[in-house]
Amino acid sequence: MPLATLILRKIAIGLLLLLWTLLFGEIFLRLIDPQALMPRYVTGTPYGIRGNVPGAVYHHYTPDVTVEYRINRQGMRDDRSFAEAKPAGTCRIAMLGDSYFVGYELDLRDTLAHRIEAQLRADGHKVEVLNFGVSGFGTAENLIAYQSIARRFHPDLVLMQWQVTDYDDNVRSALYRLDHGRLERANAAFLPGVATQDWLMRSALYRLVADHSHLYNFAREQVGWRSKQLLGFLRKRATGPAENEVDQDTYAINQAEVDLAAALLREAQSELRRDGAEMLVVDIPNRTPDRVFSSSYDLMPAALKQTLPPVDALPAFRDAARAPGARLFFPHGARHLTPLGAGLLADETVRRIEASGDLGRCG
DSSP: OOHHHHHHHHHHHHHHHHHHHHHHHHHHHHHHSOOOBOOOOEEEOTTSSEEEOTTOEEEEEOSSOEEEEEBOTTSOBSSSOOOSSOOTTOEEEEEEOSHHHHTTTSOGGGSHHHHHHHHHHHTTOOEEEEEOOOTTOOHHHHHHHHHHTGGGGOOSEEEEEEOTHHHHHHHHHOSEEEETTEEEEOOSOOOTTHHHHHHHHTOHHHHHHHHHOHHHHHHHHHHHHHHHHHHHHHHHHTTSOGGGOEEETTEEEOHHHHHHHHHHHHHHHHHHHHTTOEEEEEEOOBOOSTTTOBOGGGGSOHHHHHHSOOBOOHHHHHHHHTSTTOOSBOSSTTOOBOHHHHHHHHHHHHHHHHHHTTTGGGO
16 A cells, blocks of 8 residues: 555544544533533723623523623623713713623623612612623723723723632733832733634634534633633742632632732722722622632721722622522532522612712712
């Protein structure tokens, strides 16, 4: 047999074995261990941070839910688009956060943004809630999102999401640093994997695989999570020694991370007040240990917690968790808030908003 024919034959056999392995892996996962199918329709922006793909329509499938996401032309999860000019007599609330604010694993009507707007309107406030949440954001990206995007819509109040992952996310992104206690911009952009993602998303075949393949989603989540953890670990080690770390909901937080996060929140509040707006921090409770819950905001400096106290839904979560079968977070998928959990957090947020009087001029 000619050498070229032999080589081609071996290549063909190798490709067939590869295809068989992939097919077997796909069938095995579908039958034995179905995966959550949660594609991220995220792209780059001119501001050095990620953004939702404008106009995207996609789905998430998990063992718990099937959810459709519709992103408006401005990159918000909403069926509406908004003019930058604020309607007369209307107060605007901007929401800046990650997938919890986007409303992953929730239908639009169950998201925090939708619930908060509906409850405030029912109480007589003429408000619009604009959801600028993007999966994976930390406080640093939220601050830049306000400066570059949300500010143009003239919000009267900004809801800044807080979650335990923000400590690591702020260090990982390396967008800001502290220089002798002074916050300064360190890098112009943090766009992890965005160029590759944008290139792949041009292919209809890739989108089909990303949206429906259990094997691909398993591999993507494993590689993505480990890459994210490695980058965070390396950058965290550069900020402080491991012996100073405190365990929080499976995350190890050091003092440098706390100092950076606190500085970012102070800067965001100062900038908003210069613009004539106010800010509330909405604390997403830690979900472990299960049905106990805790707050990673407790690590913040006492002075910050006094001047910028968070929306605290822990008492409501702990009370609700006593009911048999109550679930505040989904047990599978990416374990986001259930409609019950989102409802409790929305109720507490509305209570704080109305108690603050920040929306007094709109009803």
